[in-house]
Amino acid sequence: MTEEQNIQTPIIELNGVTKEYSSKKNFLSKGETNIIALNNISLAIQKKEIFGLVGQSGSGKTTIGRLLVKLEEPTKGIIKLNGKPTNKLKGKALKHYRSKVQMIFQDPYQSLNPHLSIAETIIEPLVVNKIGNALTRRDKVLETLEIAGLSPGEDFFHRYPHQLSGGQRQRVAVARAIILDPDFIVADEPTSMLDATIAIQLFQLLLDIRKKFKMTFLFITHNLAAARYLCDRIAVIHNGVIVETGSADKVIKDPQHPYTKKLILAQPGFNFKN
């Protein structure tokens, strides 16, 4: 593959991805009620961009994220990483895939094991992928902590999640996601549990990381303003269907789909009329 082509292949591509959850009511009733969480989704995310996925809760945002990090398999459709289909990866190939695609989870209070120290949490990807030895790992953890804005790293090394604020916990999650130097990171509403001032700091961190490491992000949010601040392009998802895609500015200034318009109107702002 030449360099030319490389630039053109999107880093992540979803082709007609459908995800159904079957919920058998009980073993007596034969009929399964299927929940269609995602319906025929097609997306392409380019290298180095921050792609926003906006929609209200239950619209299927997290499901896309979970498909991308292989916590779930699509019912139909193909997911490609760097142009290569990734369906049904197993063993070594799956491990390799996971070192390339990482995730930051929504709830910083739930996504860190309360019984592991910060160092143990962040070091885990290195340990399970057998990278480096005890010494180099320690240095790498300290370095990553500093990048994630937890400095001095030594201060945080031996602490436990309950000793950190929500914003700090989410930075730990960021550190864990970037320590393997992945190509692509899914950030699932990383700031929905945080205060606005803390959220904006985290956004800045994501922007810095993108610049420094040329990583690509899928940024999932229900906050259009945040999407506009952070993202190059956004897709609006509603009931498992993508209703609108475009550059962030265009989608917000000139929304086409009625649902997007509704979403924009509902966004709280400072207009004191009543």
Added chain:
Amino acid sequence: MALLKVENLSVGYKSKKGMVNAVNNISFSIEQGRSLGFVGESGCGKTTIGMTLMGLLPENASILKGDIIFNGNNLASFNDEKWRAFRGKEISMIFQAAMNALNPVIRVDEQIAEVIQIHNPAMSKSDVSNQVKKIFSLVEIPEDRLRDFPHQYSGGMKQRAIIAMALACAPKLIIADEPTTALDVIVQDQILKEIKKIQKALNTSVIFISHDIAVVADVCKDICVMYGGHIVEKGTREEVFKSPRHPYTKTLLGSYLTLDSYEDINVPEIREAPDLITMTGGCRFSANCNCKSQKCQCQTPEWVNLSSTHQALCFEELLNKDKND
């Protein structure tokens, strides 16, 4: 006379490390039919204020000083018995994450009827059920959904039912603690409209608590900005949000993303949460303030009057210096 007048109220929590001064020397008042908003980041003491006004502070908490005058009664000196008669009738509260507070095995209308009956034991059955219907039409839950169980409701409808429950006894004051935090923007928008509509229709007073400044600005005409247990700025929403004067209010506003203002965002420096246990006497925001004045760290700031309604807890010369920049 104001419906509620809180003066120099301090509330603390006993903890192993010492007294957590969660609410410190705050004063505010609210007139009948007005809406007052409290904004500030989590941990600044908003819920503590709400719980104090409801007499629902946990065991380890106590009112350290101050008066809470509601309609001529001093709530700060109420005992349990007085609170039981008072709570829900005169003041009611919509709790944080209240959607999960509905009893899953009792029909929604029965839950609300129960609240009415507790406070009006003499009321007849048919009167109660009429009252329930009236309230439900107020919060726009269709009548045929009255006899549903809570799990049959969507998140937004549950929140409406909770609001209905708070309205059950026609209280004079409703305290809403982050009533929309767990909801979607679209549902949030509906609920906020609902609260505004009800407030107008019934002429109740509302104390609205949120960490989201735009939400508070949407609902409330008067605003108190809180930081580290202090109210640091108060005024009408135009005063506070259009011409903020306290450095903390400026930080809050400067980092708030809206659809229009996303380019001139100031990313605040990584800050430490204020220490609520050791009382240095200085301004609690001083460590994070960019005024970098020595004075703030040791001297207690005072209220500076900026207009008849607008006040900031800071030093006058610092406020003015900032203005000249």
Added chain:
Amino acid sequence: MKKIEKKPEHRNHYIERFTKSWAIFIKNPMGKTGLIILSAFMLMAIASFFVPLLGPVYHPMTGADPNITYSTGPSLQHWLGTDFIGRDLFVQLLEGAKVAFIVGLSCAFISVVLGTAIGMISGYAGGIVDTILMRIADIFMVLPSLVILLILASLWELSIWVIIFIIAIMRWPSVSRIIRSQTLSLKSRPFIEASRVAGASNFRIIFKHIMPNVLPLAFLYMTFRVTSAILVEAALSFLGFGDPGQVSWGMMLQWVWSSGHMFQAPYWLLPPGICISLLTLSFYMLGRAMDEVLDPRLRKEEEEE
């Protein structure tokens, strides 16, 4: 070198957790009472190692007093009296405490280790593995353990260790059910998924992430298992199917009964009966107090600090 630095901190976390839980535990009157009774029995069990050194007369099994040929009441020489062949009852009681501890703790340990391992695997693996393991658990759960023990004991002479092992085998299913449901709720927690996204193997997830979270619950079950194991062993011995070469409280009761002293010798009948009740009660109290330590509401407060 640097790795060694990490270790003490790691242990500190557990020490810290332990001291916090301990503070809640010891505040609980049940926990305190249970612990006091338990310490008394522990002293008895320890004493049982030393008393026989006083002389051959004070051996619980073979130490018949040559001057006594019938059951006697309490005296200076034999504090609780002697049994019908002149063995010291107090010494037997001490020995019984030791045996009760051995039976209770080892049964509990085996059944809880087994139950926890199976519960974690079952909950984590799900699907067919889960179904098979839980069906097996169901089968064991409905088996009447005492009856089976009685049948086995009437066919063969069972040593105390075989009895311990059989009780343990009968008792893992309820532990594994609890641990399984705990594992199920942990399995979908984001921190487990985060670890999977990081590339962690199932083995690592079970032992590094799930185990520390279910361990407190397993400990809780251990105390309840102790209680039931002691009771089963006592019943078995009393019915005459215990290890005949081993003194235990149940065995003492069996001797009172079979030698026809049931209503003549309260000094012989009461002490083992009271001891069984008190020891099982103390473990039960311990369990209840631990239950409170594990109460999610209390735990939450602890985490929020």
